[in-house]
Amino acid sequence: MTTTPLLEVEGLHKAFGPHEVLRGIDLAVMPGERVAIIGGSGSGKSTLLRCLNFMEVPTAGRIALDGRTLGRRGRDGGTVYPESELCGVRRRVGMVFQQFNLFPHRTAIENVMEALVTVKGTPRAEARARAEAELGKVGLSEKRDAYPSRLSGGQQQRVAIARALAMDPEILLFDEPTSSLDPELVGEVLRVIRGLAGEGRTMLLVTHELGFAYHFATKVVFLADGRFYEVGTPDEVLKHPRGERTRSFLARHSEFAF
Amino acid sequence: MTYAWDFMPVLRHLDMLALGLVNTVKIAAASIVLGVAIGLVLALMRLSPSRLARAPATAFIEFYRNTPPIVHFFWFFYALPVLADISLDPLAAAILALSTQSGAFYAEVFRGGIVSIEKGQWEGARALGMSRAQLMRRVVLPQAIGRMVPPFVERSFELTKTTALASTLAYGELLYQAMQVNSQTFRPLEVYTVVALLYLVLLITASALARLAEQRLTAYR
Numbered sequence: 241m242t243t244t245p246l247l248e249v250e251g252l253h254k255a256f257g258p259h260e261v262l263r264g265i266d267l268a269v270m271p272g273e274r275v276a277i278i279g280g281s282g283s284g285k286s287t288l289l290r291c292l293n294f295m296e297v298p299t300a301g302r303i304a305l306d307g308r309t310l311g312r313r314g315r316d317g318g319t320v321y322p323e324s325e326l327c328g329v330r331r332r333v334g335m336v337f338q339q340f341n342l343f344p345h346r347t348a349i350e351n352v353m354e355a356l357v358t359v360k361g362t363p364r365a366e367a368r369a370r371a372e373a374e375l376g377k378v379g380l381s382e383k384r385d386a387y388p389s390r391l392s393g394g395q396q397q398r399v400a401i402a403r404a405l406a407m408d409p410e411i412l413l414f415d416e417p418t419s420s421l422d423p424e425l426v427g428e429v430l431r432v433i434r435g436l437a438g439e440g441r442t443m444l445l446v447t448h449e450l451g452f453a454y455h456f457a458t459k460v461v462f463l464a465d466g467r468f469y470e471v472g473t474p475d476e477v478l479k480h481p482r483g484e485r486t487r488s489f490l491a492r493h494s495e496f497a498f
Numbered sequence: 499m500t501y502a503w504d505f506m507p508v509l510r511h512l513d514m515l516a517l518g519l520v521n522t523v524k525i526a527a528a529s530i531v532l533g534v535a536i537g538l539v540l541a542l543m544r545l546s547p548s549r550l551a552r553a554p555a556t557a558f559i560e561f562y563r564n565t566p567p568i569v570h571f572f573w574f575f576y577a578l579p580v581l582a583d584i585s586l587d588p589l590a591a592a593i594l595a596l597s598t599q600s601g602a603f604y605a606e607v608f609r610g611g612i613v614s615i616e617k618g619q620w621e622g623a624r625a626l627g628m629s630r631a632q633l634m635r636r637v638v639l640p641q642a643i644g645r646m647v648p649p650f651v652e653r654s655f656e657l658t659k660t661t662a663l664a665s666t667l668a669y670g671e672l673l674y675q676a677m678q679v680n681s682q683t684f685r686p687l688e689v690y691t692v693v694a695l696l697y698l699v700l701l702i703t704a705s706a707l708a709r710l711a712e713q714r715l716t717a718y719r
Binding site: 400 | 618632
């Protein structure tokens, strides 16, 4: 059985000035796949994720969504991405950030409604009903009228997930969603993400929570120096790593485990 | 040394001073409204990705930041009729001088407020598919406006006090009227004491209103 990958990346490069962060990434994500991206700090894992919804514009390479290559050829041979096309891509590829990035001047429910109304043009009453349903799913119905400053980090991140889900994205990107949370708040966010896995959503997750990655992912990639160093099932990469660098990375992560 | 204060002669001319106060408010209000419009355009130009838009706005702002306001008053009043054959009455010249000057300062207030909004807010909005206009209108500006209020008020107070320069063009604002009253009463101490109090009352009232506005704009914090 062959189907088109929902997301296809070919020869992706990203440089910030002279500093090359991504040095040729190839990746195909099938519908319903869950990819965990791991790697040391500075390995380029966040940059890779941020290229996929064009928070960063790639320096070179091809990105295709549902079989359609994005951008068009520019005069100098590079790829140009018109802003209108990128807005369309971002509607289809949702993102959850490490720092939540909720809008502080809007209540929880208004945060979830905002893009439904502004971007999709959903009527307010309908958007409100949808937002209430999404808040219910992340267990925050009773916080609907609270401003973000009144919510804990874990609650803020759950609102951010509800906000992304409300747009019906085809792909969800999680950029270290629990890295800025107090340890006791990590669980509530991971439980919500695990619930989404059960719905068969296509997701990519950058994380340091290797235990969670093991249970969550269908595929794990280990990134080093801007390249895929090792790719495989969670069992292959996390339990039986073949590469020397994967092994030492995993060893450092379990150094203080008991 | 004892000075015998006598406010009666001055108070008898209170109607002249009241007219001056009204004219001061008139210049200030018109210049603030026009200045805000000019400032918005300049701020958008400075935030534009195009150098062609940024450069003239920067030049305009730098010019006004580095020249004294009284020169602008004289320039609009005396130079414009010669150069462009446009004769301005003192009120129009004063408003033009003040609104262009404060437009340059307001532009920096607006730009400063906008760029002070954290990167995460821009990204959060973009990641939801918002266009630049949508994220400005719905996410950045509503938060930036609250931060713009204190420097905006500061600038507007500066502007209101600078209206006194219109007296050099013989326009009947508060200071000019005070000079008139003084020449009729020969009571400079009393006249300028009353004038100082009038400015004080005007600006304190305005600052109370501004505080109220700021509280309402930042209630979510």
